[in-house]
Amino acid sequence: MTGAAMVRATGLTKRFGGLEAVRGIELDVAPGEVFGFLGPNGAGKSSAMRMIACVSPRSSGSLRVLGLDPDVDGPAIRARIGVVPQQDNLDAELSVRQNLEVYGRYFGLSRARVRRRAAELLEFAQLTDRAESPVEQLSGGMKRRLTIARSLVNDPELLLLDEPTTGLDPQARHLLWDRLYRLKQRGVTQLITTHYMDEAEQLCDRLVVMDGGVISAEGSPGELIARYCTREVVELRFAPDASRPGAEAFAGVAERVEELPDRWLLYAADGEAVLGAVHRSGVRPRASLVRRATLEDVFLRLTGRSLAD
Amino acid sequence: MSGHSERTPEPSLVPSAPLLRVIPVGSYAGRARTLVLRSALAYRRAWLAFVSGFFEPVFYLLAMGQGLGSLVGQLPGPDGAPLGYAAFIAPGLLAASAMNGAVFDSTYNVFFKLKYSKLYDAMLATPLGPVDIALGEIGWALLRGGLYSAGFLAVMGAFGLLTSPWAVLALPAALLVALAFGAVGMAATSFMRSWQDFDLIQLAIMPMFLFATTFFPLEVYPRPVQLLVECLPLFHAVELMRGLTTGAVSAGLWAHVAYLVVMAVLGGVVAIRRLGTLLLR
Numbered sequence: 392m393t394g395a396a397m398v399r400a401t402g403l404t405k406r407f408g409g410l411e412a413v414r415g416i417e418l419d420v421a422p423g424e425v426f427g428f429l430g431p432n433g434a435g436k437s438s439a440m441r442m443i444a445c446v447s448p449r450s451s452g453s454l455r456v457l458g459l460d461p462d463v464d465g466p467a468i469r470a471r472i473g474v475v476p477q478q479d480n481l482d483a484e485l486s487v488r489q490n491l492e493v494y495g496r497y498f499g500l501s502r503a504r505v506r507r508r509a510a511e512l513l514e515f516a517q518l519t520d521r522a523e524s525p526v527e528q529l530s531g532g533m534k535r536r537l538t539i540a541r542s543l544v545n546d547p548e549l550l551l552l553d554e555p556t557t558g559l560d561p562q563a564r565h566l567l568w569d570r571l572y573r574l575k576q577r578g579v580t581q582l583i584t585t586h587y588m589d590e591a592e593q594l595c596d597r598l599v600v601m602d603g604g605v606i607s608a609e610g611s612p613g614e615l616i617a618r619y620c621t622r623e624v625v626e627l628r629f630a631p632d633a634s635r636p637g638a639e640a641f642a643g644v645a646e647r648v649e650e651l652p653d654r655w656l657l658y659a660a661d662g663e664a665v666l667g668a669v670h671r672s673g674v675r676p677r678a679s680l681v682r683r684a685t686l687e688d689v690f691l692r693l694t695g696r697s698l699a700d
Numbered sequence: 701m702s703g704h705s706e707r708t709p710e711p712s713l714v715p716s717a718p719l720l721r722v723i724p725v726g727s728y729a730g731r732a733r734t735l736v737l738r739s740a741l742a743y744r745r746a747w748l749a750f751v752s753g754f755f756e757p758v759f760y761l762l763a764m765g766q767g768l769g770s771l772v773g774q775l776p777g778p779d780g781a782p783l784g785y786a787a788f789i790a791p792g793l794l795a796a797s798a799m800n801g802a803v804f805d806s807t808y809n810v811f812f813k814l815k816y817s818k819l820y821d822a823m824l825a826t827p828l829g830p831v832d833i834a835l836g837e838i839g840w841a842l843l844r845g846g847l848y849s850a851g852f853l854a855v856m857g858a859f860g861l862l863t864s865p866w867a868v869l870a871l872p873a874a875l876l877v878a879l880a881f882g883a884v885g886m887a888a889t890s891f892m893r894s895w896q897d898f899d900l901i902q903l904a905i906m907p908m909f910l911f912a913t914t915f916f917p918l919e920v921y922p923r924p925v926q927l928l929v930e931c932l933p934l935f936h937a938v939e940l941m942r943g944l945t946t947g948a949v950s951a952g953l954w955a956h957v958a959y960l961v962v963m964a965v966l967g968g969v970v971a972i973r974r975l976g977t978l979l980l981r
Contacts, residue, residue, distance in 0.1 A: 407981070446824050447981055465726040466827040474825035480818035484742035493741065496734040497826035545826075 395458075397422055397549050397580045398443055402452035405438045412438040414604035415452060420582065422548075425575050427591045427598030428584040429686075431694050435604040436584040437477060440553050443582065444474050457549065470498060473542030477553040477584075479534045481526045487537060488513065488522040495544040508544055515570065516540035532563030539570065550574065552583045556590060568593055588687040602694045612686050619692050620684040621646050623662035627669065627676035628654045636674050644668045651696075658684070727829035727976055735823075735836025736843065743844075753844075754851045757797040761855065764915065765789055775917060778939070779948035787861045791941035792914035794852050794870065795877055798845050799934055800905070802878040805841040806885035807901055811892055820979055830975040834968065838882045845878030846871065856945065864947025873944055873957075877937040880960040883967030884933075890974030908934040933963055 398420040405413040413435040420426045428436040441447035443456055445465040454461055456468045482490050488509050495505030513519045516536040521529065529537065535555065542550060555571070556564040571594060575581065585591055591598055592612045600608040600615070608615055616622075625645070629635045631653060641648045644665050645657035655676075659665045662681035669676075743750065765786030777783035813819040820833055849871055856862050862870075885901075892898065912934035918926050929935050940956035943949055 441981075444825060446821075446979070463726070466729050466829060469825065470827045476818075476821065476825070478818065480822040482738070482742070482819060482822070483817055484745065485738070489741055493734070493738045494822075494826065496737060497731065497823060497828050499729075499731060499827065542825075 395422055396420060396455070397424070397457060398426075398582065399455045400439075400443075400452065403439065403442065403449055403454055404451045405435070405442060405447065406450040411604055413442070416599075416601070416604075416606050418599070420580060422580055423575070423578050425571075425581045425583065425594050425596050427595035428582070428601055429586065429588070429591055429598055429690060430584075430601035431586065434601040434694075436601055437553055439601070440551055440582065440584055444472065444551050445469050470545065471548050473545065473547035473550045475539050475542045475550070475552040475555055477557070479538045481534060481537060481541070483526050486523050486525055487518055487529070490526060490537060491541055491544055494541050498545040500545070505544070512540040512543060515543070517566070530563075532559050532566070535559060535563065535567065536570070539567065543574075548580065550579050550581045552581060554584055554586070556585070556587065564590070588685055588690055592686050600690060600693050607693050608689070615686065615689045616684050619689045621658040622660045622684060623658075624682055624684050624688060625657040625659065625662045625665050625669070626654055626680040626682070627657065627674070628678040628680075630677050640672065640674055641669070644672075658688075727972070728831035728835075729827040729829055730832070731828055732832045732835035732839055734828075735833065736840045739837075739840040750844075750847075753797075753801055753848055756800075757793040757848075757852050758855050760793050761786065761790055761859070765859075776919070777946050777948055778943050779946075779950075781948075783946060784861075786859065787863070787946065788917075788942070789915055790856050790859075790861045791870070791945040792938045794849060794856070794874060794945075795934065795937035795941045796909050796914055797852060798849055798874040798877040799881045799937060800909075801845045801848055802841045802880075802882035803885045803901065803905060805844065806837065806882040807889045807892075807898065810837060810886055810889045811895075811898070814889070814978065820975070824979055830979060831972050834886060834972045834975055838879065838886065838968070838971075841882040842875055842878050845882075846875050849874035849878075862945055864945065864949075866944045866947050866949050870941055870944045873937075873940050876957065876960050876964070877941075880933065880937075880963040880967065883964045883971055885967075887967045887970035887974060890971060890978060908932050913938050933959065936960060 396419050398418055400416060400418040402415045403413060403418070404411065404415050416435075416439065418426075418439075428439065430436050438447065442449050442454060442461065445456065445461040445468050448462060457471055459468050461468055482493065485493060491509035491512055492502075492505045495508055496502075500508070510519075513522050516539065518529075518533060518537060518540070521533065526534065526537070539552075539555065542552075552571070556567050559567065568590070571581065571583075575594075581594075583590075583594060595612065597609070597611050598615070599606045608619060610618065636655075638648055638650065641655065641657055645659045647658040649656040649658070657665050657669070666679055666681055669679075769785030769789075772785040774782040774784060775788045777788065823833060824830075853862070853867070853870055856867075888901065912929060912932045914934070918929060918935075921929060936956040936959040940953055940960070943953045943956075
């Protein structure tokens with residue numbers, strides 16, 4: 392990860408008037424990597440993405456995308472990247488196929504080239520049989536697939552995906568993940584923002600957790616779990632009216648405990664052992680569950696459980 | 701819109717060298733043409749809007765020119781020579797329809813794409829910049845306005861209302877009118893916050909249509925009102941057009957041309973800068 396970094400940022404900052412949306416972040420994304428931005432709403436993920444996409448000038452710090460400076464070479468960079476925005480902005484006045492062809496023309500591709508490319512991408516997005524439909528008639532999942540297909544029209548080296556699967560049903564999400572995985576196999580570097588932890592665990596080689604405009608943690612999903620959480624989590628559920636044990640009941644049995652309205656969470660390397668100890672001490676939860684720690688546990692630990700906005 | 705070139709920068713629709721000096725670098729990819737192509741594809745489905753845009757001035761010409769004109773008789777033309785009422789208002793209607801078409805395209809349509817369909821945001825994810833968008837949209841408005849104007853000129857010819865060879869210049873003049881109003885309309889739209897603000901545009905357009913010498917000569921007004929009317933952009937458009945279609949050509953027409961050119965340049969520069977500020981936050 393030296394001179395060939397796809398994206399490199401140091402002290403990258405974005406201010407909107409008095410509001411500092413991104414507060415001096417460092418990034419280094421290697422070719423072929425799938426890199427995730429995790430964070431609650433308003434964490435600054437989208438602002439960072441917009442700066443990388445060269446549609447939002449940075450307020451301070453340095454930024455290089457594909458080795459170029461967005462302030463100087465914006466159009467040259469945009470010619471080589473693909474962007475999937477948070478909200479679909481397909482051209483509602485055009486058909487599915489025309490959306491791909493016209494978008495290719497914006498990149499300066501010839502008519503013959505965009506016609507070929509549109510046919511390939513319709514196949515890739517499983518939309519060939521809807522090619523002549525108006526865009527309004529597509530389902531949410533189809534629109535999302537078309538938006539992703541559109542972002543590939545110029546064979547981008549770097550793909551920016553802002554919450555690619557928000558609002559989709561599980562089938563549509565899995566189909567999209569499959570498509571993104573295929574792109575990764577082809578060596579397309581991807582930057583993904585998401586607040587779905589399962590999505591980040593599925594897709595990302597490496598990720599950063601953003602909160603309040605700064606990066607609060609960085610690593611692979613496994614590294615982050617190892618660093619900020621325990622291997623396993625024991626969930627003890629109690630009936631709302633029943634008298635519940637206090638934190639002292641679990642003193643010494645787990646590395647960390649957390650109380651939620653309906654349950655206790657006990658963090659430990661060996662969940663079964665903790666559960667055994669709990670039972671022996673006479674605590675009788677209504678239900679109990681031992682599970683592996685997930686990125687979601689890390690996320691909630693780092694960014695808190697209260698609503699961001 | 702020929703498909704023979706791969707990535708060649710095209711000559712811009714408007715000679716833009718002085719324009720580009722006040723525009724940030726990287727905001728023009730030289731591909732405004734692809735937006736015109738996009739609009740042409742989109743309008744294949746909306747051909748009805750095209751037809752209604754053509755017939756509107758024709759209906760006015762029939763109702764006012766033939767109907768009302770039979771009561772009015774003759775009016776003094778630009779050079780004082782008497783002129784039939786239909787021949788008097790036809791160039792005014794031509795100017796007004798060029799204005800209306802350009803204003804509609806550059807206000808309602810642009811506002812919708814800017815705020816709701818986010819079409820321009822999608823375009824800016826490509827090498828296109830705000831200058832491509834502004835030139836492309838204004839270029840389309842011109843092309844559309846040009847078609848309407850050509851159609852209306854043909855109707856005028858059929859009614860025998862084109863009596864001077866100077867009338868061939870009425871088409872380029874209509875394009876200049878459309879360019880000036882399109883550029884200013886787009887600039888104004890960039891300041892609009894909601895659909896309510898569009899009532900202001902109606903408030904500007906409607907009285908201009910009625911009072912800027914479209915239907916009667918300037919001499920009807922007392923002098924102070926004449927001065928006011930002479931400030932209106934549509935007045936200059938109408939007078940330019942009337943001079944050309946009736947053959948009352950004098951050096952004074954250049955003043956009208958100059959007014960419209962200044963309007964187009966100012967509107968264009970403001971539109972491009974504001975689009976950049978709105979879209980590239």
